[in-house]
Amino acid sequence: MMKIIVLGSAAGGGYPQWNCNCHNCDGLRKGTIRSRARTQSSIAISANGSDWLLVNASPDILTQIRATPALQPARAARDSGIAAVLLMDAQVDHVTGLMMLREGKRIPLYCSAAVRQDLRHGFPLARVLSHYCGVQWNELPVDGGDHASFFVPQLDGIRFTAVPLDSKAPPYSPHRDRPVAGDNIGLLAHDLITGKKLFYAPGLGGIAPMTAAAMREADCLLVDGTFWTEDEMIAQGFSSKPAAAMGHLPQSGAGGMIEALDGMPASRKVLIHINNTNPILDEDSPQHATLRRHGIEVAYDGMEILL
Numbered sequence: 001m002m003k004i005i006v007l008g009s010a011a012g013g014g015y016p017q018w019n020c021n022c023h024n025c026d027g028l029r030k031g032t033i034r035s036r037a038r039t040q041s042s043i044a045i046s047a048n049g050s051d052w053l054l055v056n057a058s059p060d061i062l063t064q065i066r067a068t069p070a071l072q073p074a075r076a077a078r079d080s081g082i083a084a085v086l087l088m089d090a091q092v093d094h095v096t097g098l099m100m101l102r103e104g105k106r107i108p109l110y111c112s113a114a115v116r117q118d119l120r121h122g123f124p125l126a127r128v129l130s131h132y133c134g135v136q137w138n139e140l141p142v143d144g145g146d147h148a149s150f151f152v153p154q155l156d157g158i159r160f161t162a163v164p165l166d167s168k169a170p171p172y173s174p175h176r177d178r179p180v181a182g183d184n185i186g187l188l189a190h191d192l193i194t195g196k197k198l199f200y201a202p203g204l205g206g207i208a209p210m211t212a213a214a215m216r217e218a219d220c221l222l223v224d225g226t227f228w229t230e231d232e233m234i235a236q237g238f239s240s241k242p243a244a245a246m247g248h249l250p251q252s253g254a255g256g257m258i259e260a261l262d263g264m265p266a267s268r269k270v271l272i273h274i275n276n277t278n279p280i281l282d283e284d285s286p287q288h289a290t291l292r293r294h295g296i297e298v299a300y301d302g303m304e305i306l307l
Contacts, residue, residue, distance in 0.1 A: 002158055002191040002307045003046045004198060004222070007054075007064035009299040010038035011226050011275040012093035014060065022236060024281045034283040038301050039063055040093045041202050041273040043222070044071065044082075045189055051083040051154035055187065055200065057097030067302065083154040084108035084138075089184045089203055090118035091170050098125055102132035110138045110152070112162065112182025114175060122172045142182040161188040163199075163214045166206035168247030184247070188214050196307035198222065199266075202273035205247040207260050218266050219307055225271025225298065228252055228278050228287055236277055251280070251291070258294055272299040 008014075015038040016025035027033030039060035044052040050073055058064065065071045071081040085107055087095060101107060107129070111119070116137060119126045126135050140162040141148040149161045167184035169175035175183050186201035199218035203226075207215070215221055226248040233239035233246075243250045251257045251271070261269045271291070274280065279287040280298055291298060 001194055002189065002196060002198065003049060004220075004305040004307070005044045005068060005070065006222075006272065006299045006301060006303040006305075007042040007044055007068060008039035008058045008060055009272050009274060009301055009303070010040055011273050012040060012091065013276060014038060014040050015274070015276040015281060017276045020238075020276055022238070022277050024279070025276050027282065035281050036300055038274065038281075042094070042097070043200060043272075044068070045155070045158065045198070046070070046081075047155045047157045047191070050081060052081045053152050053155055054082045054085045056088055056094040056202070057085055057101065059093060059096040059100075061097035061100050064301070078104070080104055084110060084152050086140075086152075086160075086187070087111040087115050088187065088201075089167070089169070090115045090123065090173060091203070092123070094202075095119065095123070095125060098129060102129060104133055106134045106136050108136045108138060108153075110140055110150075112140050112142050112185060114169070114180050114182035118170065118173045118175075122174065123170070140182070140185065142185060157192050159190045159192055161190070161214070162186075163188060163201075163211060165201060165204055165211060166208050167203045168205060168245075186211060186214060188217065191307055194307060196220075198305070198307055203247055204249050204257075205244060206249060215264055215266070218264075220268040220270065220305055221261065221264060221266045222270045222272050222299065222305075223261075224248055224257065225251065225274045225280070226278065227275055228280060232275070232277055238277065252287075258290070258296065261296055262294060268297065268305065269295060270297040270299050270303075270305075274298065
């Protein structure tokens, strides 16, 4: 049975964000809203409960490992349950945690050619890591077809497929305004024993036909929950950019994530990568209630999903 653990469920900066005094962050600190703290987004996937694929390496990875005993099975004097790392993109909040893994063995790293280029040049983590544990590169095919499927050693029985997404490369990337296939991917994980499938996409700017097809296959959707509205950051005075300019599809409004998920057959629909400004973090908010009416869950750190 495939097991998924949500290690972190927040967007970049976590929740509460260290320098933010929005309604949510201030309310959580003061205890005036019903909510829970969250670290920056990452999940772990396993076929046997001992060996795990870390999907994105959050800056909060050490906190997440301490909170997740399964990632430290203690089979040897130096050990980790992390068998490999897969990157969905090259965003700072998804790759910086690689530096925290430098004391371990060489890191088997799965990513697209576009992400590898960013990590070798724009944000040269690979060069720095070469002086420590080093990286074993595994390039992901990103056309989303059947031949784009791949397996990860120690996760026998799970077939993965990388699906190219409509979203944004990091601000430091030369692809930021000239996107290429592989800047962002969705991940379809298929348990070949149970037949169950997970579709994971923490950064989803739009739902292209290939993306929609992958989502319709899934029994569980774990997808972008960053913003409630297109103008959320503008309305709260934190940015001049709408959600689309940052590569995220908001939940509300025509063509939003709620509408998209309503048309999907998955038995579980879960939002992840939730920005600190999003009102769904307040569990007594009308927005949170709206999600419940649509059968949509809000991910939290430590959440476990079995498929």
